[in-house]
Amino acid sequence: MINHLTYHLHFSPKEFDEQYNLRAGRPDYEVTVIPDWERKSAFVRQSYNCTLDIRYGNGENQKLDVFHCGEKLAPTLVYFHGGYWQRGDKSMYSFLAKPYVDVGVNVVVVGYDLCPKVSITRISEEARDSISFIWRNSTEFDLNPNLITVMGHSAGGHITQMMMATNWPNFGANFPKGLIRAGISLSPLSYLEPVRLTEALNAGIRMDKGEAERESPLINHPPLTNAPQLVVVGGQETTEFHRQAQMYVEAFNSNERVIEFLVVPKVDHFDELNILEDATSAFFNKTIALIKNESGRTQNNGT
Secondary structure, three states: OOOOOOOOHHOOHHHHHHHHHHHHHHHOOHHHHHHHHHHHHHHHHHHEEEEEEEOOOOOOOOOOEEEEOOOOOOEEEEOOOOOOOOOOOOOHHHHHHHHHHHHHOEEEEEEOOOOOOOOOOHHHHHHHHHHHHHHHHHHOOOOOOOEEEEEOOHHHHHHHHHOOOHHHHHHHOOOOOOEEEEEEOOOOOOOOOOHHHOHHHHHHHHOHHHHHHOOOHHHOOOOOOOEEEEEEEEEOHHHHHHHHHHHHHHHHHHOOOEEEEEEEEOOOOOOOHHHHOOOOOHHHHHHHHHHHHHHHHHHHHHH
């Protein structure tokens, strides 16, 4: 029987790099992928009704962007970007707001401070701060605090799982335990020890063994809600990213807490987001069904 928590120990440094250092496998990332996302994101910010750079904390990157669909009672989607906790900026991901706004979902794209300036532990804290801010200030920004879905990609998938594991009443006396109605983690990092052992990545993260253990959703942060979740991975991603996603689903899926596993065919870690952007894709429609099903369920229950 395979021990999922020790399976990675047979990897050589080269194998860790091949499995986790994904940019090395996409030499066009800096010259094609990022410029394309930035171009599309600039168009969305210029063309859509949005409120930008709203500060939710004192950190340099603790700002968020709100993209308005024009309906205060619409569901709210909160998105956390990836970049192995050390790269990226919220402005690169505005393009993902477009398909959701077009079908009646308000979108919040969250920025956060990066490693090594701050730790992964601190990033999780900042993410909780952002959700708390959104809930408390929802009226000011025409957001529905009762229909929040959290989504994140890669490191943002880890953040999403950490938000599902948060005891929200500890962060506000009037916060409901079920503050988050659904979670969507895209290519998440559920178990951090293999990332720590990938030298090219941890040089910028600077995570020690203790933090890797403490901040791993798989072993220390189970969901504290039965809200449904969708865990997604690209069909052409590495076997380790498939394993990271599957371990979380196998650990926490139950009859009471439905966590569905979805493979997006024929795409890698990065092109996965381009499929999500396509409002005609089965992937996008799977996410919108979860977001809006929770909206309908809440309204039907009168909660």
